[in-house]
Amino acid sequence: MDASHAHEHPDLDRCREILVQLNDYADGELGADLCRELEQHLAECPDCRAVYDTLTGTIRIYHSLRDLPLELPPGIEERLLRHITHVEK
Numbered sequence: 057m058d059a060s061h062a063h064e065h066p067d068l069d070r071c072r073e074i075l076v077q078l079n080d081y082a083d084g085e086l087g088a089d090l091c092r093e094l095e096q097h098l099a100e101c102p103d104c105r106a107v108y109d110t111l112t113g114t115i116r117i118y119h120s121l122r123d124l125p126l127e128l129p130p131g132i133e134e135r136l137l138r139h140i141t142h143v144e145k
């Protein structure tokens with residue numbers, strides 16, 4: 057597809073951090089400060105928000121994002137997901 061992005065990625069490493077914390081966040085186990093950071097990132101990052109929406113829309117939140125068995129609807133940023141889930145198999 058087109059290599060140019062309609063939006064800017066703040067930072068893929070940052071996204072990884074955020075998405076790992078997303079599990080705790082969804083479980084309500086994240087500290088208030090981290091929650092704020094995370095929410096701010098979600099507000100700025102459509103990719104992470106898409107993942108978050110998917111996570112929360114999924115019946116169950118899994119604690120290990122690396123094993124993330126999510127069935128993502130087509131159109132979600134698979135490119136980014138490949139980065140962040142970083143499957144080693």
Ligand SMILES: [Zn+2]
Nearest residue numbers: 071101103104
């Ligand atoms: Zn992000």
